[in-house]
Amino acid sequence: MVISGKTEVFAVIGDPIEHTLSPAMHNAAFEHLKLDFVFLAFRVTPDELENAVRGIRALGIRGLNVTMPHKNSVTEFLDEADASVRFLRAANTILNQRGRLRGFNTDGIGAITALKNNGVSLAGQKVLLLGAGGAAKAIAFSLAKEVDELCILNRDAVKARELASALESFGKKIVGKELSPKLVQQELQGSDVLINATSVGMTAYASESLVEPDWLTPELTVMEIVYNPVETRLIRIARGAGAKVINGLEMLLYQGVASFEIWTQCKAPVDVMREAVLKQISASEKH
Numbered sequence: 604m605v606i607s608g609k610t611e612v613f614a615v616i617g618d619p620i621e622h623t624l625s626p627a628m629h630n631a632a633f634e635h636l637k638l639d640f641v642f643l644a645f646r647v648t649p650d651e652l653e654n655a656v657r658g659i660r661a662l663g664i665r666g667l668n669v670t671m672p673h674k675n676s677v678t679e680f681l682d683e684a685d686a687s688v689r690f691l692r693a694a695n696t697i698l699n700q701r702g703r704l705r706g707f708n709t710d711g712i713g714a715i716t717a718l719k720n721n722g723v724s725l726a727g728q729k730v731l732l733l734g735a736g737g738a739a740k741a742i743a744f745s746l747a748k749e750v751d752e753l754c755i756l757n758r759d760a761v762k763a764r765e766l767a768s769a770l771e772s773f774g775k776k777i778v779g780k781e782l783s784p785k786l787v788q789q790e791l792q793g794s795d796v797l798i799n800a801t802s803v804g805m806t807a808y809a810s811e812s813l814v815e816p817d818w819l820t821p822e823l824t825v826m827e828i829v830y831n832p833v834e835t836r837l838i839r840i841a842r843g844a845g846a847k848v849i850n851g852l853e854m855l856l857y858q859g860v861a862s863f864e865i866w867t868q869c870k871a872p873v874d875v876m877r878e879a880v881l882k883q884i885s886a887s888e889k890h
């Protein structure tokens with residue numbers, strides 16, 4: 604790839620940012636489609652966020668991914684926000700249209716596309732969603748349009764109930780309750796899809812899972828949003844139970860695919876992007 608005066612710049616901002624997989628994913632796609640674009644990562648501290656957003660306009664950066672801890676606060680600086688950003692009060696994607704910053708949130712659509720492209724049809728299904736944090740909210744907002752029933756279980760029951768009632772207007776059977784082992788087991792019995800959108804399973808809690816092996820059946824689809832490690836305890840036990848398994852990289856990949864398509868209006872080369880992410884992960888595991 605030759606960078607010239609005509610190369611258009613895209614970036615991800617966050618803090619910390621050094622472990623981001625987005626540059627690998629998007630640069631591979633740009634290269635594959637021979638687009639004269641480059642994707643960089645910038646560490647932006649919270650007190651510099653406003654300046655950074657001004658910089659996007661000043662430097663003509665064409666598109667941005669926004670990650671922790673800026674997804675919420677960046678919405679203050681947008682000129683336009685799509686329905687998901689308005690509902691979630693959080694954006695992970697910005698398109699710069701001649702200085703006008705348009706915000707999107709592709710986390711929910713990323714999860715839905717990961718399910719659909721792995722052969723899961725959601726119409727008429729019941730989903731059990733664990734968690735009611737930022738990621739869970741985004742997933743719930745997208746799921747509410749698709750499924751018949753959604754049960755949200757969260758450690759903090761107030762958040763689960765608030766999320767469920769915020770989704771009432773979709774007219775689906777959506778409930779929010781306090782997460783407990785007994786309720787997870789009980790709710791799993793009538794569910795077609797289980798999604799873990801809590802942090803349980805991340806490296807810090809690597810040996811933990813909110814689910815026990817004998818609660819899972821081969822008819823169930825289990826989706827994990829944790830991708831570090833890729834193989835969480837939940838993924839292992841779900842596979843052992845013969846369930847259909849979708850790991851956290853798929854959601855990461857498809858939120859990137861959705862962002863890519865917003866920025867470029869080109870169909871994203873999904874397999875190229877997946878391969879780039881896997882390559883980056885195995886390279887970082889060696890270090």
Ligand code: ATR
Binds near residue numbers: 759762800
């Ligand atoms: P993210 O943006 O990744 O969703 P978040 O908004 O901090 O991160 O949400 C983290 C989610 O994981 C929350 O649903 C949180 O539950 P609480 O709202 O009760 O805090 C959940 N979570 C984190 N640690 C957990 C644990 N040990 N057991 C159960 N749920 C946990």
